[in-house]
Structures are given as C-alpha cells and as structure tokens.
Amino acid sequence: EFDVLVVGGGPAGAAAAIYAARKGIRTGVVAQRFGGQVLDTMAIENFVSVGHTEGPKLAAALENHVRTYDVDVMNLQQATALVPAKAPGGAIEIELANGASLRSKTVILATGARWRQMGVPGEAEYMAKGVCFCPHCDGPLFKGKRVAVIGGGNSGVEAAIDLAGIVGHVTLIEYDSRLRADEVLQRKLRSLANVTIHVSARTTEVLGNGEKVTGLTYEDRTTKELHRVDLEGIFVQIGLLPNSEWLDGTVRLSNRKEIEIDTRGATSIPGVFAAGDATTVPYKQIVIAVGAGATAALSAFDHLIRA
Numbered sequence: 001e002f003d004v005l006v007v008g009g010g011p012a013g014a015a016a017a018i019y020a021a022r023k024g025i026r027t028g029v030v031a032q033r034f035g036g037q038v039l040d041t042m043a044i045e046n047f048v049s050v051g052h053t054e055g056p057k058l059a060a061a062l063e064n065h066v067r068t069y070d071v072d073v074m075n076l077q078q079a080t081a082l083v084p085a086k087a088p089g090g091a092i093e094i095e096l097a098n099g100a101s102l103r104s105k106t107v108i109l110a111t112g113a114r115w116r117q118m119g120v121p122g123e124a125e126y127m128a129k130g131v132c133f134c135p136h137c138d139g140p141l142f143k144g145k146r147v148a149v150i151g152g153g154n155s156g157v158e159a160a161i162d163l164a165g166i167v168g169h170v171t172l173i174e175y176d177s178r179l180r181a182d183e184v185l186q187r188k189l190r191s192l193a194n195v196t197i198h199v200s201a202r203t204t205e206v207l208g209n210g211e212k213v214t215g216l217t218y219e220d221r222t223t224k225e226l227h228r229v230d231l232e233g234i235f236v237q238i239g240l241l242p243n244s245e246w247l248d249g250t251v252r253l254s255n256r257k258e259i260e261i262d263t264r265g266a267t268s269i270p271g272v273f274a275a276g277d278a279t280t281v282p283y284k285q286i287v288i289a290v291g292a293g294a295t296a297a298l299s300a301f302d303h304l305i306r307a
C-alpha cells in the first residue's frame with residue numbers, strides 16, 4: 001500500500017512524485033506514457049530558468065529526477081477506475097487496465113489533457129511543422145508571419161488577439177455562422193487591423209511543401225466554394241479534452257469534464273488530490289502543471305499527517 005499514488009507521468013505527476021518522495025513516504029507513479037504531452041513538443045522556451053529545451057529532453061529530465069528518489073514508477077499502465085475508501089481513512093483503490101489494483105492512502109490525479117484535432121489531410125503530417133496548439137508556447141516562432149487560428153470560441157478568439165500582436169496577419173476560421181466567444185473579445189478582435197475573420201468556413205486541408213506548412217484550404221459552407229489561404233502557421237483551437245473519462249461518476253468534474261479542485265488541489269473526495277491540465281486550473285502550461293503537482297503533493301502530505 002502506498003502513502004501517495006500519483007496517476008499520470010507528465011510535468012504535474014513528476015513534480016507531485018518528487019515532492020511526495022522527499023517527505024520519505026511510500027510513493028508510486030502509474031503512467032500510461034511517462035512524459036505526457038511534453039513528449040509531443042518540439043521547442044520549449046517558456047519553462048522558467050530553461051531558455052530552450054526540447055520535449056523529449058525535458059521528458060527524460062523529469063523521469064530522471066523522479067528516479068533519483070525511491071519512487072515506484074509503473075510506466076505504460078493505464079488507470080481505468082478510482083474506488084474511494086470504504087471508510088474514512090481507508091485505502092483508495094486505483095484499478096488498472098491489466099487487471100491489477102493498487103491501494104493508497106492518498107491519490108494524486110494528474111492525467112493531463114489532449115488537444116482536439118481537426119482531422120483533415122495534412123494536419124498530422126505538419127504537426128509541429130506549422131500546425132500548433134498553444135499560442136503562449138509557439139506564437140513567438142511566427143513573428144511577422146501569417147497564421148490562421150481555427151476556432152471562434154473563447155480560446156480561438158483569445159489566441160487570435162494574442163497572436164495579432166506578434167505575427168504579421170491572422171486569419172480566424174470558424175465553422176459556425178458566427179463567433180461563439182464572449183462579446184467583449186469579439187469586439188476587441190474586430191478592432192484589430194491585421195485580422196481577417198471567416199465564419200461558416202470549414203477547413204478542408206493543411207497544405208505544405210513537405211517540410212512545413214504553406215497554407216490551408218477551407219470551404220465556404222454557404223456557397224460551397226473552396227478558398228486557399230497562404231500562410232506559415234495554423235493554431236488549432238477547437239477544444240482541450242481532459243483525460244478524465246475514467247473518473248466519470250467518482251470525483252466531481254466541471255461541465256468541461258475537468259477535475260474540480262480547490263486552491264490546495266483537493267478534489268471532492270477526501271484523500272484524492274489533482275493537478276495539471278486535467279483539472280480546472282486556469283491556463284494549461286508546463287510551469288503551471290509543475291507548481292500544481294507540488295501543491296497537490298504537499299496537500300496529500302498534510303492530509304496524511306492529520307489522518
């Protein structure tokens with residue numbers, strides 16, 4: 001039986017495991033893929049104090065740091081269910097896809113999230129070669145260039161406003177007949193000189209030259225005409241999906257299926273904490289996930305010494 005069992009091996013899970021292990025308590029990490037989203041990232045230039053690194057390098061550094069402590073790392077294991085303690089102070093169970101079940105006094109959920117993709121030709125091929133998901137991360141790479149933002153919800157319109165201050169020109173493409181972002185954001189967007197907005201527009205293909213993105217095509221859903229836009233970058237902002245499906249019916253989730261946490265990382269179930277992109281934390285970033293992982297681990301420790 002563990003004192004702290006962390007589910008997820010991204011930045012949040014790694015930080016939680018390190019903070020827990022440093023308290024000298026029995027700590028385990030179960031992760032489907034240690035490193036998480038960081039593994040899929042090329043350049044990382046906003047992890048404070050690290051001017052530049054690459055995803056796989058940072059993922060390896062996270063894992064090496066965790067392994068310098070006495071942590072039971074169970075990689076390539078998927079958690080499928082959480083069973084709350086039967087009685088106060090009892091063990092919480094985490095069931096795995098391989099049929100095994102792990103028991104722990106406290107659990108930290110750090111299963112992260114994934115970006116919803118458009119599913120059009122060229123998107124996967126040009127991932128990180130012009131197709132991006134994070135304006136805070138990759139916006140500066142397109143300084144002075146032309147980009148598109150796909151999606152006219154709050155994230156898409158915020159991204160377009162943010163990018164308009166950095167890049168040369170932004171084309172915003174929304175499938176629906178109108179933008180769905182808050183009115184105040186729409187007003188701000190429309191006031192910007194270097195932004196073009198297309199509504200009722202369905203992106204049909206990401207175009208490239210074999211090495212990087214050169215444009216996209218979209219269909220005007222009213223006239224059925226196909227249009228081509230020449231550009232260097234495409235930011236897909238059609239939703240971030242928390243990896244919380246396996247928790248449905250246990251910890252309280254928000255209407256966006258994010259695990260609800262308080263400022264200490266506590267969930268609706270005593271002894272169960274959560275951190276990172278899978279939670280209601282505002283802004284999904286590595287440095288934020290790391291901090292949240294530390295918070296959750298310290299809260300779990302606090303819970304243990306009071307039990």
Ligand code: FAD
Pocket residue numbers: 007008009010011012013030031032033034035036037038040041042043044045046047077078079080110111112113114115133134137138243246275276277278284285286287289
């Ligand atoms: P994740 O990194 O998503 O890790 C989740 C972990 O949980 C993984 O180990 C996963 O395998 C595991 N897991 C999921 N479900 C289960 C389950 N059922 N059972 C067991 N394990 C499970 N942020 C920045 O700050 N700077 C950047 O430059 C940057 N660039 C990015 C580029 C891309 C392409 C992407 C996709 C994201 C980028 N981000 C960047 C965002 C950043 O990667 C995330 O904010 C961060 O990784 C979140 O950490 P996390 O630990 O919460 O979740």
